């Protein structure tokens with residue numbers, strides 16, 4: 001039976017640490033501030049933003065959300081980001097994804113000052129990550145790596161399969177796993193015979209948004225399964241991994257909900273503190 005990797009427990013531990021970090025900054029009259037940009041009224045984003053707001057308040061991070069209508073013009077959004085880049089009261093900026101289709105996500109992310117890039121999605125920070133500089137890391141990637149640390153899951157020489165090649169998870173995670181000396185494969189929508197790859201994997205991280213894509217017959221005995229997928233079906237939240245069926249065969253597994261999600265939000269708060277500390281280095 002697999003060890004259940006408890007995202008809520010690890011998130012609470014990380015949040016306590018972040019709260020201490022914030023207290024220390026406050027003693028120097030530094031008040032970490034996160035500005036969140038929300039475009040439109042996507043129901044799932046609303047849930048995630050509420051979780052972020054609540055945790056920011058709990059750990060003492062100042063948070064303000066700017067909500068724009070779904071039909072906002074790209075130039076106006078980029079202009080707002082530029083103003084936030086210049087605002088000394090703002091330490092960290094993030095744009096909640098997904099964005100409405102008429103907006104160019106790449107251009108919007110590129111408008112964020114890399115020094116205030118809470119998500120670590122800016123090409124400059126993604127490039128630094130590939131060079132092994134691990135201070136600014138996308139929150140979901142930080143969350144996945146924290147599970148390996150907290151549960152002493154050794155990565156050296158292991159076959160790690162990432163399913164999904166987004167800049168939010170798949171690509172930056174590959175660089176972190178390589179740093180830890182795993183042998184990394186990235187599968188994606190055009191991959192043939194996915195099961196051939198999953199059966200050889202010691203570690204599988206799935207982020208494709210396809211409910212129960214990874215089944216019991218596709219994994220090897222003792223595999224570590226990290227499920228980033230979040231699929232809402234008939235009011236239920238399901239992961240990319242068939243959790244119940246894989247539980248007896250895996251050695252460790254994250255549940256959905258209660259796995260990667262909560263730890264991602266705590267990791268974002270950690271990232272806000274890191275950005276604030278870097279901006280105030282020497283104070």
Ligand SMILES: Nc1nc2c(c(=O)[nH]1)N[C@@H](CN(C=O)c1ccc(C(=O)N[C@@H](CCC(=O)O)C(=O)O)cc1)CN2
Nearest residue numbers: 047048094095096097098119139257258259261262265
């Ligand atoms: N700018 C960003 N946009 C998005 C990101 C991101 O990292 N940056 N990731 C996801 C959404 N996300 C954070 O923004 C996120 C997803 C899930 C959770 C979470 O706590 N999930 C709970 C379940 C909550 C529910 O009931 O739906 C869980 O897994 O237990 C938090 C944040 C896409 N966009």
